[in-house]
Amino acid sequence: MAESKIEWTDAVWNPVTGCSKVSAGCAHCYAERLWPRLRAMGNPAYKDRSFNDVACHPERLEQPLGWRKPRRIFVNSMSDLFHQDVPLSFLSEVFDVMRLAKQHTFMILTKRPEGLKWLRLNGPIYDDKPLPNVWLGVSVENQAAADERIPLLLQTPAAVRFISAEPLLGPVDLQSDILGDTLCRCGGCMDFAKDNPNDWGAQRIDWVIVGGESGPGARPVHPDWVRNLRDQCHGSKVPFFFKQWGEWGWYQGGHHSMKYPGTFVDDERFKAWMVRVGKKKAGRELDGQTWDEMPEVSR
Numbered sequence: 249m250a251e252s253k254i255e256w257t258d259a260v261w262n263p264v265t266g267c268s269k270v271s272a273g274c275a276h277c278y279a280e281r282l283w284p285r286l287r288a289m290g291n292p293a294y295k296d297r298s299f300n301d302v303a304c305h306p307e308r309l310e311q312p313l314g315w316r317k318p319r320r321i322f323v324n325s326m327s328d329l330f331h332q333d334v335p336l337s338f339l340s341e342v343f344d345v346m347r348l349a350k351q352h353t354f355m356i357l358t359k360r361p362e363g364l365k366w367l368r369l370n371g372p373i374y375d376d377k378p379l380p381n382v383w384l385g386v387s388v389e390n391q392a393a394a395d396e397r398i399p400l401l402l403q404t405p406a407a408v409r410f411i412s413a414e415p416l417l418g419p420v421d422l423q424s425d426i427l428g429d430t431l432c433r434c435g436g437c438m439d440f441a442k443d444n445p446n447d448w449g450a451q452r453i454d455w456v457i458v459g460g461e462s463g464p465g466a467r468p469v470h471p472d473w474v475r476n477l478r479d480q481c482h483g484s485k486v487p488f489f490f491k492q493w494g495e496w497g498w499y500q501g502g503h504h505s506m507k508y509p510g511t512f513v514d515d516e517r518f519k520a521w522m523v524r525v526g527k528k529k530a531g532r533e534l535d536g537q538t539w540d541e542m543p544e545v546s547r
């Protein structure tokens with residue numbers, strides 16, 4: 249079993265490896281950074297391939313079926329399940345396994361929500377309804393990504409829909425109609441509602457994860473960008489999970505030593521002095537506490 253150090257999941261399952269960059273959030277991809285190490289270790293999935301070589305691994309499909317203890321499983325930490333180079337036939341096999349492994353919760357995160365259209369058009373994959381143990385999420389590093397990806401997620405039936413704002417590179421306004429009980433009223437969602445009137449009342453985001461960037465070249469996150477998302481979530485009673493500050497911690501008059509490299513991150517309210525202390529020292533606390541809220545789901 250591939251245990252995970254990712255704070256919001258228990259294990260990872262990589263039936264697909266390899267990816268390509270699509271937006272600003274991909275600039276310092278952790279999967280690309282890990283690739284040379286895995287290749288040097290002789291791992292057959294990485295040995296003769298570069299990061300841009302998207303490969304499916306049928307031999308890994310049945311792994312979750314052998315894990316008896318229920319786990320939250322992050323699907324494809326080293327790729328994107330909805331990458332355009334993943335054949336639809338293999339995608340179908342992945343969903344077949346998730347349907348069979350009812351003891352687990354599978355968490356799928358994508359930067360390619362256009363691929364979710366396949367789910368909406370293939371009812372048998374869902375047995376004509378969302379699989380209760382499959383959560384779907386999109387990465388939204390800034391407002392542009394949120395505006396592009398969230399409407400496509402909202403149009404896709406799922407037991408849980410979630411957002412991962414990591415690395416958070418700017419302020420993101422999710423709007424009360426996205427987090428609340430009403431729908432996003434963008435053109436795409438309105439068209440979906442006309443064609444699917446029975447699903448109109450069920451569209452909302454159920455969980456929000458936020459995190460700063462880690463690793464070489466990491467970009468700092470402004471504290472108010474994180475706070476604002478927390479406050480939006482709490483105003484709509486949506487669980488909020490703060491994963492990390494990343495490489496850069498917030499210097500607040502003694503919280504971190506000024507001996508570390510620092511930089512100002514500007515926002516409308518104030519300039520935050522962020523210092524590069526490393527992920528461990530920067531920690532996970534926001535306003536004096538950790539935020540590990542998770543959606544409650546009945547199965």
